[in-house]
Amino acid sequence: MMTRAKVQKSSGGAVKRKKRGLSGQANPFFLSEAQIQRSICDLLDLVLPGLYSVTDASRTWSKSGLVRKSKVRQGWPDLTGCLPGGRMFAVEVKKPGGRLKAGQKESIQALVRSGAAVLVAFSLDQVYRWLKEIVPAKSDAGLKLARIVFEERKMK
Numbered sequence: 001m002m003t004r005a006k007v008q009k010s011s012g013g014a015v016k017r018k019k020r021g022l023s024g025q026a027n028p029f030f031l032s033e034a035q036i037q038r039s040i041c042d043l044l045d046l047v048l049p050g051l052y053s054v055t056d057a058s059r060t061w062s063k064s065g066l067v068r069k070s071k072v073r074q075g076w077p078d079l080t081g082c083l084p085g086g087r088m089f090a091v092e093v094k095k096p097g098g099r100l101k102a103g104q105k106e107s108i109q110a111l112v113r114s115g116a117a118v119l120v121a122f123s124l125d126q127v128y129r130w131l132k133e134i135v136p137a138k139s140d141a142g143l144k145l146a147r148i149v150f151e152e153r154k155m156k
Helices: 033-047 102-113 124-134 140-155
Strands: 003-009 015-021 052-054 079-082 088-093 117-121
Touching (some): 033 052, 033 088, 033 124, 033 140, 088 102, 102 117, 117 124, 124 140
Parallel strands (some): 088 117
Antiparallel strands (some): 079 088
16 A cells, blocks of 8 residues: 655644555554554553653754754663663664664664663564563563463463
């Protein structure tokens, strides 16, 4: 299906692009990075409540109308947190087909060299499988993840 981008201004004045089909209808198969990130946050709320933070690197405007420089380091991952046991984790969220910018690659490499668990995530399912690998099974979070897996299997 061919798509075209439609430009919209939000209430804050920021420009948003929405993928739409040629008919002008919203494409139900297209998930934005924000939608993917929200679903990942929902999962993290279940598995690691209170142990992660969302990086807000959005632009802000001063009273004079100039764009303020973000206080977040350029290229820093979208989600960062702490695993049970103290290891840091970071998730950079990308929509399917999205690519890392140079600053993001540098930040991710530095975090990996420092011992952090890092994932570039294109879907909720990818994060779910990654968490099953890195969350210690005997921790409270590991037990919650195991219960989710158990409930998922019961439903099949």
